[in-house]
Amino acid sequence: DGGITQSPKYLFRKEGQNVTLSCEQNLNHDAMYWYRQDPGQGLRLIYYSQIVNDFQKGDIAEGYSVSREKKESFPLTVTSAQKNPTAFYLCASSTQRTGLNAEAFFGQGTRLTVV
């Protein structure tokens, strides 16, 4: 089945550690996105990528890093510089083409907690 997979579902990080959230899609989408969602809040864009080996900062990129070495994969690293990383993280992908199926497809999310 085609889809977008995030792992792990739950992740715990100690203070000062870097952690990496995985996002893989087999939809042949060019564009991929990372969003952060805090309790009762909307989706804030962290990073996005429209093509392999290229990505752009979103509204809250500080303390995060990404890579896009393969079309299918867009991992997000939460670095120790991110002072308040506890949140729900959503990955999404979409086609660059116009017309049908222009919407984004989402993974099931990763809940990151600092312990």
Place this chain on the structure above:
Amino acid sequence: AQTVTQSQPEMSVQEAETVTLSCTYDTSESDYYLFWYKQPPSRQMILVIRQEAYKQQNATENRFSVNFQKAAKSFSLKISDSQLGDAAMYFCAYRSVYGGATNKLIFGTGTLLAVQP
């Protein structure tokens, strides 16, 4: 830069009644997509409805329909015959049709919909 605004943080509706969720956006582009997504307690994002700006006809999907007013930059979602399963957070979103490195998907802050039995 494009922005999306949802001015209703919370809404409530009686089961079987109709409710309308508001969304306004700002853009200088002439062609774009607008979406409504639903996020139930499971937190899985589910597409409710899609509208292409060049289409004047309002999109409908069963009990869900939109009122798309391009000149006013308004994109409201109407839910008819509300059901308990409609209770969720609803997000309005915008995406340009034009490609390029800076093409991004932008969300509003969401409206939490409660459905009363």
